[in-house]
Amino acid sequence: MVKLKIAVVHNKTEHTLQITAELLEKLVAAGHTIDQRNPELVISVGGDGTLLSAFHLYSHKLDQVRFIGVHTGHLGFYTDWRDYELDDLIELLSTRKDESVSYPLLDVRITYRNGKPTKHFLSLNESIVKRTDSTMVADIYIRDELFERFRGDGLSVSTPTGSTAYNKSIGGAVLHPRINAIQLAEIASLNNRVFRTLGSPMVIASHEWIELRMQDSAECLVTVDQFQLQQEEIKSIFYRIAEEKIQFASYRHTHFWRRVRDAFIGEIEE
Structure with a gap:
């Protein structure tokens, strides 16, 4: 089993606070350590603005950390996981040593x-x-x-x-x-x-x-x-x-052009 040191960054909306509490409980139950100071993985819970805040909090540790976004609202460009997929996310964190995708x-x-x-x-x-x-x-x-x-x-x-x-x-x-x-x-x-x-x-x-x-x-x-x-x-x-580059954990990384289509165009009927 993979055990990680994980930091969680979140916004202050009521729904996000509920999801964050659930996420923290599940991470600890799976054997991961919550470490806000020296994490290996940073999980952002909220939207793209929350992930931007997480990036700036840990921008001095970019060679040491990877990022994952959990979205609690509409689909965002930096968030690959939805709030109802916590169990799937934690299972992959616990069972798979993952690679990263880097962005400029x-x-x-x-x-x-x-x-x-x-x-x-x-x-x-x-x-x-x-x-x-x-x-x-x-x-x-x-x-x-x-x-x-x-x-x-x-x-x-x-x-x-x-x-x-x-x-x-x-x-x-x-x-x-x-x-x-x-x-x-x-x-x-x-x-x-x-x-x-x-x-x-x-x-x-x-x-x-x-x-x-x-x-x-x-x-x-x-x-x-x-x-x-x-x-x-x-x-x-x-x-x-x-x-420096930012590293996103690619347990499940949405194709960029799919993000663009979903954000600006929506579903297309063939």
């Missing part, structure tokens, strides 16, 4: 004008840069070469798994997570006889990087996944594919 992450580094230390983040989905009061102006460098001067509401940089989130809503492409690349998408860019940008999403290869050099960052808002960073005088933001 976004490396985010923010440099400030006031001399503060550079901040470093990992993102599973995306990072968004916006101005809240007026047009954002930023020079976009690709692999240290100036590509364009952007003027508009903002920019989104996403991972392949994040391509189905905010990126898709602003006209970005959906990328399969086996594509080791990041995507840059514009948010309401200004394009006229005076100001001009490419106006299309760009897919950046793993050996390249993006740097946004802000022309005026007094009211610049930056997010990393669901977290909003404190507004400060930002000089530049550097993006590239991270060396």
Whole structure:
């Protein structure tokens, strides 16, 4: 029998709390150890937002942990198990040594004008840069070469798994997570006889990087996944594919395009 050290991360809805209590009881009964500090496996109970929170809680241990999502609501992109399948999940945890499937992450580094230390983040989905009061102006460098001067509401940089989130809503492409690349998408860019940008999403290869050099960052808002960073005088933001990857336990891993179809299209009658 396989015995694992398992951490459980959950949201606070009444139904999720009931499912979490049931899951914890079943895991202990099966001989697994609940270890929130040094787990081998992290089980997220809730939705995609809960799994994002779990990822950030254990982002410093990505070489040691795998993730599983149990969904207590509608079908999500990061959740392979439903709340009524706990017995099946625990049976596989207890009887099978499983492999993992890995997905790319976004490396985010923010440099400030006031001399503060550079901040470093990992993102599973995306990072968004916006101005809240007026047009954002930023020079976009690709692999240290100036590509364009952007003027508009903002920019989104996403991972392949994040391509189905905010990126898709602003006209970005959906990328399969086996594509080791990041995507840059514009948010309401200004394009006229005076100001001009490419106006299309760009897919950046793993050996390249993006740097946004802000022309005026007094009211610049930056997010990393669901977290909003404190507004400060930002000089530049550097993006590239991270060396780290997230590992999902593949006891039962739903095909990516099936996730996309189920989320955006639904059942198709043949």
